[in-house]
Amino acid sequence: MRIILSLCLIALAISQVYSHSVLTVPTPWNTNPSKTSPCGGGTAATTAVYTYCKGKPTTIEWKVIAADGRGPITVSLDTNGGTNFNTPVTVTGPTPNAETTFTFSMTVPDVTCANNKCTMQVKSDSNWFSCATINIAETCNTTKSDQLVTVLAEDLKFCGEYANNHRVMIPIGQTAAQIDNDVKAAFTANIANPLVFGDNGTACRTSYAKYVCQENFPLDPGSTSAEKKPINLNTYSDCVNMNTDCKTTNLHLGLYPCSRNAASSMVPSIILVAVSLIAAVFMF
Incomplete structure (x- = not known):
């Protein structure tokens, strides 16, 4: 029985490792994959990392870090900059099913962010969570890359x-x-x-x-x-x-x-490295 329990714990831990995933664009509060609801941990940004234009098409990026991902993502907003996500956002794109970055298209909703800060929540149906602080404006000129x-x-x-x-x-x-x-x-x-x-x-x-x-x-x-x-x-x-x-x-x-x-000893990088946080502890 002890051996069976140990094997079950190991299998569970490995299943948790597969499908690590995290929001990469816009930059999330926590760049590490996390199942901490509702925002994957981290600290809320003090200002918007990206400004989107009302009613305009745009994209977000979701990265599966280790092995295959688990199903589709959903996107929601809190227009008050908190974590009460009551404004769903429709996104279209592939179902994450491989170790790579997936791009999703969306039309920016016609809403106003209180104090120029909305919280965008992205989560997978396997319960990986990410949040980013954004703004939605009538006009905007933010470049594709996060500031x-x-x-x-x-x-x-x-x-x-x-x-x-x-x-x-x-x-x-x-x-x-x-x-x-x-x-x-x-x-x-x-x-x-x-x-x-x-x-x-x-x-x-x-x-x-x-x-x-x-x-x-x-x-x-x-x-x-x-x-x-x-x-x-x-x-x-x-x-x-x-x-x-x-x-x-x-x-x-x-x-x-x-x-x-490989190309150079001084390779530019505009996003933080996504590193895996794993909470499994084995006691035998």
Whole structure:
């Protein structure tokens, strides 16, 4: 009976790993996949990360992180900027069924956001939740990419070694301290979970911390860059070494793809890395 129970727990944990998914555009409060209702955890942005035009077509993006996704998504709004989602939004697109990013089309509803802030909730029918703070206006000129702001990173507790005293680029409405806390939480959960890493020794901890911190705190390119694309310092070798040091399981290699780091040692990244938070604890 004990063996059967153990096998059932392992099967349940693996089933939870499959279908990790998260909103990527617009930038959510928490960039980590989460089943925490109603918004997947994280901290609400203090200002809208994206402004949509009333009645106009647009798109959002939903990413399945590990293996196949589980069914369709639904989108709702709280026009008061809270978490009382009583305004459904119709979206069209494919049913997420693979480890990739899915784009959904929608027509922006004719509603007004109180204090220029609405909360958009996106959730899957397998109960993965994400929320983003947006605005809906009569006219708008926000670019396709979410707005980023440059801040001086100071007094960061977890990523300070890699980010303190540097000018970094983060999503508007967030703070460096909030992001630092989210990175630490994801690091702590993943480093302790054998479904993510096969080796959580000193070498893994060092290379993994460096990797996730540099992913989440890309550098401001300076005034000479016309496009203002943030600079991601992670190289292809950094990524490969991290996966090697940590013996990243096949199930979670999709979390840390090295191919996008291959072209250059300074690859731009406009979104925070999505890292998996897994709460399963095995007691035998």
